[in-house]
Amino acid sequence: MGRYRVRVDTGNFVFAASANQVQLWLVGHHSEAKLGLWFHPARGQMEDFEVDLKEDLGPLLFVKLQKIHLLLKDAWFCNHITVWVSEKNMEEEQEILFPCYRWVQGDGIICLPVATGKETWMMEKEVQGLFQKHREEELEERRRLYRWNTWRKGLPLTVDAMTEKDLPLDMRFHEDKKIDFVGAEVTGLMEVVLKRLSTLLSSWNSLDDFAQIVWGHQKRVCESWKDDDFFGYQFLNGANPTMLRRSTSLPTRLVIPPGAEELQTQLERKLQEGCLFEADFSLLDGIQPNVIQGERQYLAAPLVMFKMEPDGKLLPMVIQLQPPCSGSPVPPLFLPSDPSLTWLLAKIWVKNSDLQLHELQAHLLKTHLMAEVFAVATMRCLSGMHPIFKLLVPHFRYTMEINTRARTSLISEGGIFDQVTNTGGGGHLDILRRATACLTYRSLCLPNDLADRGLLGIPSALYVHDVLRLWDIIFRYVQGIVHLHYSGDKDVQDDSELQAWCREITEIGLGGAQDRGFPVSFKSRAELCHFLTMCIFTSSAQHSAVSQGQQDWYTWVPNAPDTMRQPPPTTKDVTLEMVMATMPKVYQSCLQIAMTWLLSRVQPNRVLLGYPKEEYFSGPESKAVLSRFQEDLDILEREIVARNEGLDLPYEYLLPSRIENSITI
Numbered sequence: 001m002g003r004y005r006v007r008v009d010t011g012n013f014v015f016a017a018s019a020n021q022v023q024l025w026l027v028g029h030h031s032e033a034k035l036g037l038w039f040h041p042a043r044g045q046m047e048d049f050e051v052d053l054k055e056d057l058g059p060l061l062f063v064k065l066q067k068i069h070l071l072l073k074d075a076w077f078c079n080h081i082t083v084w085v086s087e088k089n090m091e092e093e094q095e096i097l098f099p100c101y102r103w104v105q106g107d108g109i110i111c112l113p114v115a116t117g118k119e120t121w122m123m124e125k126e127v128q129g130l131f132q133k134h135r136e137e138e139l140e141e142r143r144r145l146y147r148w149n150t151w152r153k154g155l156p157l158t159v160d161a162m163t164e165k166d167l168p169l170d171m172r173f174h175e176d177k178k179i180d181f182v183g184a185e186v187t188g189l190m191e192v193v194l195k196r197l198s199t200l201l202s203s204w205n206s207l208d209d210f211a212q213i214v215w216g217h218q219k220r221v222c223e224s225w226k227d228d229d230f231f232g233y234q235f236l237n238g239a240n241p242t243m244l245r246r247s248t249s250l251p252t253r254l255v256i257p258p259g260a261e262e263l264q265t266q267l268e269r270k271l272q273e274g275c276l277f278e279a280d281f282s283l284l285d286g287i288q289p290n291v292i293q294g295e296r297q298y299l300a301a302p303l304v305m306f307k308m309e310p311d312g313k314l315l316p317m318v319i320q321l322q323p324p325c326s327g328s329p330v331p332p333l334f335l336p337s338d339p340s341l342t343w344l345l346a347k348i349w350v351k352n353s354d355l356q357l358h359e360l361q362a363h364l365l366k367t368h369l370m371a372e373v374f375a376v377a378t379m380r381c382l383s384g385m386h387p388i389f390k391l392l393v394p395h396f397r398y399t400m401e402i403n404t405r406a407r408t409s410l411i412s413e414g415g416i417f418d419q420v421t422n423t424g425g426g427g428h429l430d431i432l433r434r435a436t437a438c439l440t441y442r443s444l445c446l447p448n449d450l451a452d453r454g455l456l457g458i459p460s461a462l463y464v465h466d467v468l469r470l471w472d473i474i475f476r477y478v479q480g481i482v483h484l485h486y487s488g489d490k491d492v493q494d495d496s497e498l499q500a501w502c503r504e505i506t507e508i509g510l511g512g513a514q515d516r517g518f519p520v521s522f523k524s525r526a527e528l529c530h531f532l533t534m535c536i537f538t539s540s541a542q543h544s545a546v547s548q549g550q551q552d553w554y555t556w557v558p559n560a561p562d563t564m565r566q567p568p569p570t571t572k573d574v575t576l577e578m579v580m581a582t583m584p585k586v587y588q589s590c591l592q593i594a595m596t597w598l599l600s601r602v603q604p605n606r607v608l609l610g611y612p613k614e615e616y617f618s619g620p621e622s623k624a625v626l627s628r629f630q631e632d633l634d635i636l637e638r639e640i641v642a643r644n645e646g647l648d649l650p651y652e653y654l655l656p657s658r659i660e661n662s663i664t665i
């Protein structure tokens with residue numbers, strides 16, 4: 001018995017309030033009590049109530065709530081419920097948090113377990129038994145609501161939703177986000193720019209013509225895009241820093257034709273010095289090019305070799321646009337000493353290929369689609385009171401919806417890829433299948449990936465420096481939460497929900513990816529922390545690194561054209577007419593600019609890494625871990641700002657103040 005002060009906190013979203021009345025119960029270890037509280041939750045409001053109870057409830061375990069439907073049935077977004085208990089034997093009132101953070105729909109009774117703190121989670125078996133029944137019922141409902149779907153064979157599984165309207169309400173964009181996204185997509189640039197310009201020009205006459213449609217601060221790209229050091233810089237710190245690797249031998253595909261012995265000598269010398277690098281786009285070899293408005297497009301599968309100069313500049317040494325093919329002449333090698341237009345066209349072909357693998361492999365597959373697999377498995381396998389659910393779920397905000405929109409508008413039949421890229425029309429799906437088939441766990445774990453690519457210890461590799469710092473900061477945060485809730489490796493091994501989650505990702509979501517290094521179980525806290533760090537890193541920092549550069553580097557279309565309308569050159573005789581006939585038409589160029597603007601713009605009302613809106617954990621220990629995470633991010637912010645001050649080209653995509661907590665665009 002005692003006095004109970006109850007606070008009901010309603011979300012501040014449009015439509016978060018409810019016209020229905022709500023009934024509450026308090027459920028303790030010994031008994032439960034129905035509170036005679038009928039109230040109408042108001043948007044963004046905290047409503048307080050006070051009741052004196054005669055029953056001895058014992059330690060509180062749940063709050064139960066039920067929306068009473070009379071005439072109107074709406075959805076109420078409940079943030080959380082807080083209860084302050086003051087009883088005779090207590091020196092001070094005890095504050096207890098019951099997180100919700102979801103839409104309450106229908107008139108069923110919803111159980112909100114007490115927030116997980118170290119003591120709750122480690123609670124003796126008997127009480128866990130009470131929770132056990134709740135958790136099983138909750139997961140049964142979640143598995144009904146969140147189902148896997150095979151959108152296309154050979155790709156990671158997705159959530160089962162034809163359009164965003166089929167998604168569970170808790171995964172939908174809130175009203176402000178939806179209005180912003182749809183507004184930017186439909187009425188902003190697309191219609192205005194496309195309609196006006198596509199009537200003026202059907203194709204370009206000179207490379208400078210592209211300046212008619214460029215805007216923003218891409219001036220530097222317009223001025224420098226033809227320079228070799230600017231070309232090389234992009235493989236270190238541009239829109240796609242995932243292709244470069246240090247050469248350990250001369251690539252077998254690089255057949256040196258007679259008469260090019262000097263080149264062979266230079267390559268071998270750089271190899272010996274350990275400063276030979278490569279970017280190999282063989283994944284594109286044999287992909288069927290698109291046909292856009294009846295006009296055939298063309299694809300290449302280039303290889304470019306670089307040398308790293310002592311001053312940190314990465315300079316291209318040779319470009320091979322197609323791999324050798326038996327029965328065909330040895331493919332020509334393009335050199336910086338070739339006629340300027342010839343060398344420029346070879347670099348443009350490399351950047352067209354880079355845009356395809358960047359957007360499909362690095363951006364869509366290795367961040368968006370991977371985060372969706374983690375999100376669906378989390379909703380299907382981890383109950384709401386599980387500490388790993390509470391750690392991860394803020395990092396999946398809006399991801400199912402943005403990915404579902406990608407499947408209906410971007411990579412769908414007739415979607416953006418079909419309209420503007422030379423991999424569209426089905427080739428883009430084959431690239432996604434090939435990329436999925438070679439997607440390894442190590443390639444998602446950045447310290448492993450960067451070591452495997454030989455990219456450690458390069459002063460001019462700013463992306464590398466910043467991702468390694470972020471990986472360590474996220475790892476420390478994850479380790480803090482895991483060690484609070486798992487006292488040793490055996491706790492991890494014995495956690496059935498957690499082990500099921502791991503198997504669901506590897507065996508189901510990724511279609512049996514254990515042969516690519518993904519785990520089917522966690523044997524230790526260390527293994528668990530590594531995997532969880534990868535999940536959070538993928539959903540925040542890595543997405544930021546491969547998304548934010550789109551506008552900077554792709555708005556000047558010649559720097560990375562989205563399609564190519566003529567075959568790759570096979571001789572050194574290249575004219576301006578050939579280059580212009582190869583470049584995208586006005587429509588494709590405008591759509592490239594509109595899309596890359598849409599997909600890399602700063603999201604209004606974004607939630608930053610480390611600053612989740614939800615408060616799932618309770619207790620001072622969890623709060624301390626989160627505070628330290630925020631301090632670490634703040635230190636890194638200041639480090640990067642200071643470093644950038646001394647740079648001709650600042651690298652800002654991994655400033656913590658620009659990293660969203662989840663993939664929302």
Ligand SMILES: CCCCC/C=C\C/C=C\C/C=C\C/C=C\C/C=C\CCC(=O)O
Binds near residue numbers: 405410421596665
């Ligand atoms: C040259 C244009 C390239 C566009 C970017 C290509 C791939 C981006 C990779 C991942 C993006 C993930 C999700 C985007 C989701 C929705 C955006 C799709 C279409 C919006 C415009 C529209 O609806 O028509």
Ligand SMILES: [Fe+2]
Binds near residue numbers: 543599
């Ligand atoms: Fe994205």
